[in-house]
Amino acid sequence: MALKIFLVRHAKTDWNDRGLWQGNSDISLNQAGFEQARRVAQRLSTQNVQIVYTSPLSRAYQTAKVISDTLKIPLIIDERLRECEISLWNGLTMEETLQRFQREYQIWSSQPDAKIEGVESLGSVQNRIVQFLQELIQKPFESTVVVSHALSLRTLICWVLKIPLNEYRNFGLDNASISLVEFQGRLRLIYLNDTCHLG
Template sequence: MVLSLIRHGQTDWNLAGRMQGRTDIPLNATGREQARAAAALLADHEWSAVVSSPLGRARETAQIIGEHLGVPFGETYDELTEQDFGVAEGTLVSELDARWPNRDFEGMELDEEVGPRGIRGLERIVEDHDGGNVLIVAHGTLIRHTLATITGHEPRHYPKLENASSSLVERGDVGWNVRSVAGVDFAEVLRGIEERATELRLAS
């Protein structure tokens, strides 16, 4: 069973560089076009359903992809919701370090809770879709933490996921495997993860 984890299309807050989190900002015109482009890239595979986070930008991206591929839009899963960044939501990302040097935003969901929550969502989707390949539209931080939990790496060592990018994971007999990250084979991504980890270790 293969699942495609797709980051939603662009919003005006993405364009402005604002921390978004669980604030429900809709897609902009570029985001809708990105969703259509993502559907074209996914058309070579067989998909049984498309599901999403409950947030509007993810739902609309999923609906656009489903319409273009002729794949039914299924339910939303709370486990796929983006990390809650508390009081930092709406702040320019460029200002975060100055205002919160330790990234300890009041009211935020703990980093270590995000990946396991994402895995719980994947497990529910597997149960609900009986072995079919499923398109899942969610959020950048949620996807990155979920992938990192599967592979045992630090989420901050993973590359940034662009809007409407797709990462493939596979459910096998012994658990989850990451096949690609934002369209790049995981073996190649792994080299970058290890280099980033080394750089940060040497800098500390």
């Protein structure tokens, strides 16, 4: 039987609504975000999920807690699921980032192992979340939920699809979206960025 791994991007925050980089800033869900989390939980309630893993950051943990409470299943925090550290441009819009840090951003987004102070490389993010996934597929579950962040999940999906890390911007991951990865001897992406449950 295939192991189902539902990858959930955390639900909405006020910073998401304003288009601001969040990184490891600990921003909570807003009211719309909690409603999105409830809809994710409702969508997953038919999937025989046995456990939820989450990033420790509030927006992911709160999303995961709604899921675990609704489905009445255990919730485990794993540091490897946290978002990319981007303190250099946290709280800025993309436009502001490019005005102030265009060179740094271009290096970071194109070179997986870029060394820029205040910014974790995409390669580092991918290494830790892939390590998490490789441990997860050894566990005796049939269906799990992993709640994390846009950048972290994109690096993971790049690895599953065997595409270069600097292609991470070529697909979207909306707030409270669900992507499904299955493992049965090999990993396969079944669907990506599904938001039909948000109506």
